[in-house]
Amino acid sequence: MTEGPTLRSLIGEHWNLARTLRKLEIRFDPERCSGVWECYEVCPVDCWEPDYEGSVVIFHHGERCIACGACVLQCPEGAIELEVPGG
Amino acid sequence: MATVFMKWLERRPQDYDRGIQLLTLGKLGSLQAQIVHHLIFEETRVLEIGCGTGELTLIMAQAGAEVTAIDISPPMLAEAERKVDQAGLADRVEFKVLDAALVGDHFDGGSFELIVSSLTFSEMTTQVRAYVLKTCLTLLAQGGRLAILDEVLPEKLAARLFYSAVRIPLRFLTWLLTRTTTHPLRDFTTTLSHAGYTTEVIASELGGSLQLMIASPGKEPGGMAFPRTVLGRLQHHTSLRTLLIDIWATFFRILPPYPKIEPGLYAVGRPDPNSVVLVTGNFDLTVRRLVQAIEGKVSAWVLVVDSAGINVWCAAGGGFLNAERVIGALRVSELEEIVHHRDLILPQLCANGVDGWLIRREASWEVHWGPVRAEDLPDYLVAGKDKTDAMRWVRFPLKDRLEMVTATLGFYGLIILIPVAIFLRELFWPIFISLVGLSYFYAVIHPWLPGRDGLMKSLPLALIALAGLATYVLLWEPLPWPRIFNWSLGLIGLSVFTAAELQGMSPRMRGEQANWGWEVIIVAALGLTYWLVPQALGWR
Ligand code: SF4
Ligand code: SF4
Numbered sequence: 001m002t003e004g005p006t007l008r009s010l011i012g013e014h015w016n017l018a019r020t021l022r023k024l025e026i027r028f029d030p031e032r033c034s035g036v037w038e039c040y041e042v043c044p045v046d047c048w049e050p051d052y053e054g055s056v057v058i059f060h061h062g063e064r065c066i067a068c069g070a071c072v073l074q075c076p077e078g079a080i081e082l083e084v085p086g087g
Numbered sequence: 088m089a090t091v092f093m094k095w096l097e098r099r100p101q102d103y104d105r106g107i108q109l110l111t112l113g114k115l116g117s118l119q120a121q122i123v124h125h126l127i128f129e130e131t132r133v134l135e136i137g138c139g140t141g142e143l144t145l146i147m148a149q150a151g152a153e154v155t156a157i158d159i160s161p162p163m164l165a166e167a168e169r170k171v172d173q174a175g176l177a178d179r180v181e182f183k184v185l186d187a188a189l190v191g192d193h194f195d196g197g198s199f200e201l202i203v204s205s206l207t208f209s210e211m212t213t214q215v216r217a218y219v220l221k222t223c224l225t226l227l228a229q230g231g232r233l234a235i236l237d238e239v240l241p242e243k244l245a246a247r248l249f250y251s252a253v254r255i256p257l258r259f260l261t262w263l264l265t266r267t268t269t270h271p272l273r274d275f276t277t278t279l280s281h282a283g284y285t286t287e288v289i290a291s292e293l294g295g296s297l298q299l300m301i302a303s304p305g306k307e308p309g310g311m312a313f314p315r316t317v318l319g320r321l322q323h324h325t326s327l328r329t330l331l332i333d334i335w336a337t338f339f340r341i342l343p344p345y346p347k348i349e350p351g352l353y354a355v356g357r358p359d360p361n362s363v364v365l366v367t368g369n370f371d372l373t374v375r376r377l378v379q380a381i382e383g384k385v386s387a388w389v390l391v392v393d394s395a396g397i398n399v400w401c402a403a404g405g406g407f408l409n410a411e412r413v414i415g416a417l418r419v420s421e422l423e424e425i426v427h428h429r430d431l432i433l434p435q436l437c438a439n440g441v442d443g444w445l446i447r448r449e450a451s452w453e454v455h456w457g458p459v460r461a462e463d464l465p466d467y468l469v470a471g472k473d474k475t476d477a478m479r480w481v482r483f484p485l486k487d488r489l490e491m492v493t494a495t496l497g498f499y500g501l502i503i504l505i506p507v508a509i510f511l512r513e514l515f516w517p518i519f520i521s522l523v524g525l526s527y528f529y530a531v532i533h534p535w536l537p538g539r540d541g542l543m544k545s546l547p548l549a550l551i552a553l554a555g556l557a558t559y560v561l562l563w564e565p566l567p568w569p570r571i572f573n574w575s576l577g578l579i580g581l582s583v584f585t586a587a588e589l590q591g592m593s594p595r596m597r598g599e600q601a602n603w604g605w606e607v608i609i610v611a612a613l614g615l616t617y618w619l620v621p622q623a624l625g626w627r
Contacts, residue, residue: 018603038443041456041474042435042439043479044436044479045481046476046479069439069440073439073441073443074438074442074443074444
């Protein structure tokens with residue numbers, strides 16, 4: 001038995017990571033959103049749209065999301081998460 | 088006759104405005120706006136030498152300056168006064184009919200933080216010019232500066248030719264229409280240096296013939312010494328080193344060594360305590376593109392944070408660039424001792440790894456997410472750190488696609504072509520042309536190919552490649568079946584490879600690594616077909 005990562009386990013890990021990255025989807029909790037629009041400010045592919053009346057945002061172009069994670073990191077309220085649906 | 092001629096020669100203020108407008112092709116206003124943008128703050132005490140009809144006077148007063156404006160011509164001054172009155176800013180501006188040569192007699196030493204002059208120095212004789220420059224030295228307060236906006240004779244030969252071809256007829260026409268003209272200054276930075284100033288050209292228009300120069304009293308290079316922690320001034324330049332780096336980055340960008348620069352605080356232009364602070368990573372190409380984008384337009388402090396020589400997006404995604412690194416760089420550079428504000432501008436594309444709130448909380452600096460592309464920085468800053476949507480979104484235009492294909496080809500081309508050159512020498516050129524042609528073709532049509540990821544897009548690409556092969560066989564050279572078969576397999580393989588690999592280069596796709604497994608499977612299947620089918624058909 002070898003200790004630590006083997007070439008096979010490394011490739012496997014990489015492969016799994018890539019597959020996970022593909023499946024990730026945004027989960028947005030409008031209840032927690034305080035409308036600072038940082039997500040809109042940082043999303044490079046225009047997924048978020050400020051709702052000027054409601055002081056929240058709308059996740060209006062989910063299909064464009066490249067799972068870069070910028071909105072998740074910059075949301076001060078923890079209202080956004082990237083998850084594998086059902087997983 | 089003589090009276091008619093004199094009447095014609097008489098220059099009315101409105102004519103002057105129109106003439107200058109025509110002569111500078113409307114560019115004077117944008118440079119005047121830059122004076123206001125860079126140098127005017129609330130209650131800045133300004134002396135304007137030769138205010139003419141008061142265009143600059145007005146916008147400086149609007150920006151909050153307290154202006155003393157002099158001009159030798161009473162009708163011009165009257166027009167300027169009318170404009171300022173109309174804007175309700177009469178209490179901000181004091182007008183004086185005065186010859187520039189007499190400024191020393193009318194004001195106390197150290198009275199002004201800024202002396203500006205637009206298209207006036209070029210009207211003076213050499214002697215008057217030298218005298219006025221000397222007098223200005225005493226009129227300027229400590230740390231004060233002289234901003235000169237004027238027409239200069241370009242230094243470079245090509246620019247001079249352009250200047251002669253365009254300016255001379257334009258000047259003649261303008262003179263005919265409005266009796267207004269200007270005379271370009273020759274070698275004015277040298278004149279300024281003799282008078283005891285250090286000069287920087289911060290913006291220019293019309294092929295370098297209309298320049299905005301900022302002159303600071305003092306001889307030492309850089310005018311004022313930089314604060315201790317500043318590593319130096321970044322300037323756009325080309326040298327053998329940058330050339331080699333550019334070549335490396337063009338073909339082998341994905342391979343280390345990543346060309347990098349020493350992290351730390353730098354100056355671009357002539358920043359002061361109010362200048363903006365731009366944060367970036369230490370990939371050599373990123374820093375140089377940033378400098379190229381803002382130099383001559385904005386003076387700024389640039390905080391280069393160690394990102395292991397990787398571009399900011401990948402570095403932030405890979406954990407090489409994070410909030411702790413930025414905070415560390417802030418501490419080490421002692422930036423809060425150097426600037427009077429607490430605003431950082433970070434590239435938007437590092438938001439996936441740099442926690443803005445951590446910087447705000449731990450370091451008490453406000454974080455602004457700047458535009459995606461460095462070229463947009465000047466506009467973004469002029470708009471008061473306001474990003475338009477176009478500055479916010481990543482695009483993948485043709486230019487970027489071609490750049491990326493070249494970078495990928497440099498690396499993968501070697502992997503594929505070296506074995507081909509050794510083992511399949513007679514097929515080297517056809518394979519080379521197929522690979523390069525297919526890659527660039529893919530780069531061009533990428534947005535129009537159906538399929539969301541690279542692997543899906545490889546299907547239509549392969550079909551197009553096969554159609555190309557069929558056309559070749561039908562029109563030019565009827566190849567025997569076994570060769571058509573081999574070529575089809577090869578082209579399918581190359582298509583899959585090209586499209587799947589380039590996915591990793593597109594900022595608008597994700598998870599490209601998951602393609603690798605499929606690529607291996609498809610290539611293996613093609614290989615198997617290559618061996619088995621000819622045997623089954625009895626070709627070998
Ligand atoms: S993960 Fe990235 S691409 Fe997706 S919504 Fe958030 S910022 Fe936009
Ligand atoms: S960053 Fe978070 S709190 Fe702010 S608008 Fe977006 S989801 Fe709402």
